[in-house]
């Protein structure tokens with residue numbers, strides 16, 4: 650079956666390359682039809698599940714993961730139900746409905762919506778899509794690195810943002826399967842959504858008490874274990890930026906590249922603009938994953 654994501658442009662950023670005096674490349678995954686790289690992982694899992702007989706997709710994400718599942722279901726002719734809590738914005742609900750998903754608004758918090766979603770799974774053929782902790786999702790995200798290699802680029806460093814760590818795991822899988830052993834990965838979080846960074850500091854995979862960053866798509870309280878384990882070597886490191894720095898990077902990105910991206914994506918761009926981390930200052934070619942542009 651054909652993949653559900655599109656091949657996205659790999660652009661050299663002349664403004665950023667000039668500012669840093671090194672090559673900065675942009676993988677433009679904000680241009681995926683539902684607005685983020687999530688299409689890769691959710692689409693890959695969706696195709697695999699349909700081949701195994703799935704007849705219904707379930708999600709509990711009112712963000713980019715839910716949108717990607719809704720879009721996958723629309724393309725495959727599979728009904729999708731997304732459970733979201735009462736505090737979900739109208740924009741998010743309208744976006745899901747646009748792709749034909751049934752949206753069930755239930756519970757005060759995500760955990761309650763999530764619990765309700767799990768009850769649906771008793772129905773035969775129903776499949777739940779975890780937003781980040783799933784090997785199939787990582788395998789789908791890894792296709793972005795396949796494309797970069799196909800386009801002839803071998804980056805010294807890949808910079809990406811981190812919420813629950815699915816994107817990070819996918820990038821690492823993609824580098825591995827393309828034999829890019831020397832490429833390092835700089836994972837970036839906003840302060841207040843920095844579960845991976847706090848885990849690095851404490852030496853164990855910690856759960857944040859709350860999210861205080863406005864970067865909605867980075868709002869996981871805890872990264873998946875695989876993402877935490879990736880910190881063990883020297884190839885992966887994590888740093889943080891403030892929401893204000895991420896917002897500045899978004900504003901600058903619109904001016905310089907004419908594409909609007911969301912705060913979660915601005916985090917990765919901000920770390921590149923700062924040009925401080927050795928993974929960036931030591932690199933000749935930096936690849937930034939321009940991950941999405943839908944959520945606030």
Ligand SMILES: *Cc1c(COP(=O)(O)O)cnc(C)c1O
Pocket residue numbers: 685686687713714780781810811812813814815816817866867869911913914940941942
């Ligand atoms: C989901 C998402 C992230 C974080 O991805 P994880 O796999 O949760 O780490 C970052 N940016 C955007 C735009 C997203 O949609």
